Amino acid sequence: MTAETPKSIDDYIARFPADVQAILEQVRKTIQVAAPEAEEAISYAMPTFKLHGNLVHFAAYKNHIGFYPAPRGLEEFKDELSGYKGAKGSVQFPINQPMPLDLIARIVAFRVKENLEKPKVKR
Numbered sequence: 001m002t003a004e005t006p007k008s009i010d011d012y013i014a015r016f017p018a019d020v021q022a023i024l025e026q027v028r029k030t031i032q033v034a035a036p037e038a039e040e041a042i043s044y045a046m047p048t049f050k051l052h053g054n055l056v057h058f059a060a061y062k063n064h065i066g067f068y069p070a071p072r073g074l075e076e077f078k079d080e081l082s083g084y085k086g087a088k089g090s091v092q093f094p095i096n097q098p099m100p101l102d103l104i105a106r107i108v109a110f111r112v113k114e115n116l117e118k119p120k121v122k123r
Helices: 011-016 017-035 070-076 103-117
Strands: 041-043 046-050 054-060 063-070 086-089 090-094
Touching: 011 017, 011 041, 011 046, 017 046, 017 054, 017 063, 017 103, 054 070, 054 103, 070 103
Parallel strands: none
Antiparallel strands: 041 046, 046 054, 054 063, 063 090, 086 090
């Protein structure tokens, strides 16, 4: 992948081999269906979906897809995510295994609900 920040999610996905592109498109489509109101963006040089703030990010690495639903999104599904590596705000889905698209969709739906319930703070 080039060091230059991608301009769009399409641009980001296009930088990977075809097999990884297919996985990234699956994840993207799953998020789009679970959060149809969310807007696509690039944030932290990663594909990002925004709805009243950041909703989720995802990214491809050599051996996994990183999924970043914020710490609360992980906490809520910690039992189901216990078989995956992760850190405070991320989980790693191995590239050589089927993506848990149903789980991703449920996490995104949880994050949508969470973001929509956030108090509307005027800055």
